Amino acid sequence: MSEQLPNLIEEVIQQTTPQSVINDASTVIAQSDEKELALLLESLPIEERIALWETIADKRKLDVLIEMRSDPREILIESTDATLWDTLFVDIEAEDLLELADSLPQKLLAQAYAAMDKVQKSYFIQANEYTEGEIGHWASHAFLVLPQNAKVRDGLRLIRRDIPRHCDLIFLTNRSGQFSEAVPIALLHTQPEHVPLVDIALDDISVINDKESCLIAAKQVQLSGYGALPIVDENQQLLGRLDVTTAAELSFEEYERQLMATAGMDEDEDLFAPVKKSAQNRAVWLGINLLTAFLASAFIGMFEATLQQVVALAVLMPVVASMGGIAGSQTLTLIIRGLALNQVSPANVGALLSKELKVGGLNGIIWALVIGVVAVFWFGDPMLGVVIGLAILLNIIAAATAGIFVPVILDKLKIDPALSGSVILTTVTDIVGFVAFLGLGTLFLL
Amino acid sequence: MSEQLPNLIEEVIQQTTPQSVINDASTVIAQSDEKELALLLESLPIEERIALWETIADKRKLDVLIEMRSDPREILIESTDATLWDTLFVDIEAEDLLELADSLPQKLLAQAYAAMDKVQKSYFIQANEYTEGEIGHWASHAFLVLPQNAKVRDGLRLIRRDIPRHCDLIFLTNRSGQFSEAVPIALLHTQPEHVPLVDIALDDISVINDKESCLIAAKQVQLSGYGALPIVDENQQLLGRLDVTTAAELSFEEYERQLMATAGMDEDEDLFAPVKKSAQNRAVWLGINLLTAFLASAFIGMFEATLQQVVALAVLMPVVASMGGIAGSQTLTLIIRGLALNQVSPANVGALLSKELKVGGLNGIIWALVIGVVAVFWFGDPMLGVVIGLAILLNIIAAATAGIFVPVILDKLKIDPALSGSVILTTVTDIVGFVAFLGLGTLFLL
Structure with a gap:
């Protein structure tokens, strides 16, 4: 949609007055994904932005907020009715809250945290042991893992379930939860079922250190040729993974930060800041x-x-x-x-x-x-x-x-x-x- | 190795005189991959760079050159013995030559072109119908494709062969070679063998237009959540694909180009240009x-x-x-x-x-x-x-x-x-x- 964005901006601006909602643009908006809506909202002057925001279905609002930059996002958070947050925070996950945390007032942050289940709360706490500049903060918990003694048949059983995006490796851990090997999923199809996974594991997979800077970790994944790499702590405990899409987002943020820094600005600077x-x-x-x-x-x-x-x-x-x-x-x-x-x-x-x-x-x-x-x-x-x-x-x-x-x-x-x-x-x-x-x-x- | 790079630079500089070769550093160098060697070579003053270049095994030289920026690369190409190129160009592929084309003198370019087989030559010619700014120029031909009437069992047979990196989709084409659908490989494991692939195909896969700018195409792939997207021409003919690693490289080049442009320089500017x-x-x-x-x-x-x-x-x-x-x-x-x-x-x-x-x-x-x-x-x-x-x-x-x-x-x-x-x-x-x-x-x- 990036190509259509200028037209959409025009449509929304022409059709929006502070009192009205959007008509013709609304079908296009329904077809746009969250990232596209985030870009569109950021491109609008504040009144039009808030008017458009109110027309977006409640069930999409949280995902749209997650994709936005902090400054323009804060304006929408402030304008959102306080009673709506209970609905928006249903099913919120640790990764979502980590993205939003900077823009949420203390009270809403506590409310969102309370809405999460025990596992997500523990992920959120773990992530906050790292600064935003350390990759441990952004470790994703969507990965495939098996014990070190698993066989090809266990691997085949595992991949019949839902596979996370960019998942071309199964991670193996030992009994203490330390990362030991990674097995390419593609190899599962070429081997007899009884073969131990360790026998077909990669001997040169690189792991990401939890304290590594985001930019270097992102480069490591992007150069690896794999969809994601494991993140481990100093004791080799498997904390999570970093996939190529998250890596691309982290590098993009870093380049944007650098570009804006040359003019003494923040990457979160809103095109239409007050x-x-x-x-x-x-x-x-x-x-x-x-x-x-x-x-x-x-x-x-x-x-x-x-x-x-x-x-x-x-x-x-x-x-x-x-x-x-x-x-x-x-x-x-x-x-x-x-x-x-x-x-x-x-x-x-x-x-x-x-x-x-x-x-x-x-x-x-x-x-x-x-x-x-x-x-x-x-x-x-x-x-x-x-x-x-x-x-x-x-x-x-x-x-x-x-x-x-x-x-x-x-x-x-x-x-x-x-x-x-x-x-x-x-x-x-x-x-x-x-x-x-x-x-x-x-x-x-x- | 990025972390070790400064130490390696030091080792090489200390141990290199124009007449000598490298001693202690040589084991580390043997363990480094091509991208790391490219970064190292670019970091060295010209005499040390050429001395190190000569110690790198001939069979790795072409891959190292491919990873380097044009300006520092040209210095090594000039310093390489003319008789060596026949060896270096064995098995060269269209994608390699496209990366090198800018830095090769006309005579070497012709020699490399002549060394390719018929298929690679046709890829090279196809790519050169596009400018370097158009994504068609960088279309990769490593993908999995099946006819539109193929079944799950055909898919399973296909993935038992060598799978290219970042390959989470099988592309389907009709009889005229037009792209029609994409099927997630992960779904093959969850379906009976006789199911037609079109029945489990994605209904919202986005395709990349061959004339699209590299940066926008790269973003399209990075945001898709897939490992690669198909590139098609105006007649929907499947030309190739763009995967996330290539997308990351293209965006990185674009950001670097922008950074250097602010000071009126080229992204290929050599740290140690003559x-x-x-x-x-x-x-x-x-x-x-x-x-x-x-x-x-x-x-x-x-x-x-x-x-x-x-x-x-x-x-x-x-x-x-x-x-x-x-x-x-x-x-x-x-x-x-x-x-x-x-x-x-x-x-x-x-x-x-x-x-x-x-x-x-x-x-x-x-x-x-x-x-x-x-x-x-x-x-x-x-x-x-x-x-x-x-x-x-x-x-x-x-x-x-x-x-x-x-x-x-x-x-x-x-x-x-x-x-x-x-x-x-x-x-x-x-x-x-x-x-x-x-x-x-x-x-x-x-």
Whole structure:
């Protein structure tokens, strides 16, 4: 439906007034699945969103909420009649509640927890022993498991029952519940019934550590070629599994988080967040950037006398800062990708620095010449060309150095370089650029 | 191995000189799979990379190359002895050659093509009827298919043979080879042998259109809950399938492409590209940004006389530009995500603009006051506070407007907003910021 989404948005918006419900769109909505409805609801301004929400059948509401991002979801949770929750929470499972937990007020969370049976409650408690960043939090309990001494016939009997999605392996555990082997279901059909499963088990199945980060665990599953891998704790106890669909969702969330972080936002940011909330969310980032901008201004302020005499410096300042910022962001982006893939480490950071300095040096010289010549022709002052050329060269070299060290150091300090890397880098290149340019200007142009 | 990668990089770098081979690392390398070796090779400086490459067994070389990014791969292809290719290309399949095609010189491409059998050649030709952005290009031919009149017993016979990875469905085709239904393999075990497969087929399986974009097709598979979905052409002919692992790889490439595009780079950029090549890759982006920086400078230049008299304007210029740039990039990022998910369309762009203008207005007023007050205390001139406050407000509102329209228009023109959105946006906010600030300064401060 992704293709039809824009049309649906249009239909809903045209047909919705705060008082009315949706007419023509309603058949399409009945045919859409929960994920599609979640995307649609997120795309609507708040009044239309709530109007559409009220037309969705109660029995689908919980599944739709589960698929939504937290911020737009909270708006619907607030607008839902308090008496309805008893109905919505019937049959709620631990995995559902884990998805919703962030958006539910304390009271509703307690109500949902109380609605679960004993097994689901225990899953919920187990999951909450992990942070949301650890894969143990997202372990699914839908898997096929047999004791280690089971035979092919036991396997065949097991798969005659309901099989969970992406289930191409049967897990085997020993008497203490420790994971021991995995058997491809496909092999069951090629073997006599009395063969012990351990005899046809894989000898190289990789297991996921419960404390592993979600992104690495997701990659592990996606690269394995299997539909799901077992998650075990430090004692090899089988906790659950991670399947490829959940892995894809976790990676998608992580990429979205990274994309939004580059602009100082949250992956849960609502397209139609209430104005006050949205302004608040963004104000912090603007404030941090303001501090760095004032810092740069303070450095420029040191050269007020020079600027007064050589106004060309003021005109060209943005060029020096911009070239440093762009060159630095290229190195920074390359290193952030390398860090995410574990390809950048203390072992090769020296070699990387040396390469980036050479690249920066070469581009620095070329662009210093180009910009220097333009400046000479623009302002008719050869010395100004020399000054801006040197400043560009210095700043591009500083940018390459900062582009390596800023993300590496942030990563070491467990701070996400995608979030704060570019602010720090730009501050460095702004200050180096302004000080080099105005400083050299003071020396050579006065 | 992802966890061990940094240690391996260190081991290889320490033990490698251009003349020597690797000792201690060699056992670990023998145990690593092709994807891990590809990551390791990409993490090494060029000399070490080539030295390691030569120690890898010939029979693994092709599979390692397939897993690598184009740029680092090309370096290894160039360094590989010409006489070796005959051995490497034995048993090469169409899917392998499609992955490598970009990096192979014309002569090697022809040699590899000639090494394939008739069926693989036809797959290769079929794939090349599509661009790399269309999913038809990546259709896999490893699937289970039966005629529409087959029975459960035929299905059971089929799965006793080798089953491809992520195969939880048998596809049914009619006599003309058109896709008709899909049957879950799991159901075969629950039904009598004489039942026709069409009777237990899914009634809601979604098919992928051959011209669909890779990212949308990948999402379709990942959301389906199945291991793979059929790819069909406009006549419903079954062309192949897309499985979840390939889908994960395609989405990962797409996210990586987006991340790198924000810094004007390619997803194939080599961590250790040769200096000249790397400098060249980046020079274009620096050049484009230089033009926009000069454009901004030209606008500043219009106010030389004002700057000469009120040097405080020069000192505070970066603050006005920076606040506009940051506010704009927040709106831009939100819209880029919305466009990627099809959540932003002409139907809701008006509502989005109105919301972003309100958010921008609110933040504009708050920060205009803060910055105005700081400016008054810093330079002791109340009128300067008014001027910078107004300029900030105007620029943040311009930023919100540009943050909506720049990506929407680029998307309409089929230009990737992740690549060029932020350059254009910053140009707008720089120029609006400088002109508003210096223009108001000229009016009120002279």
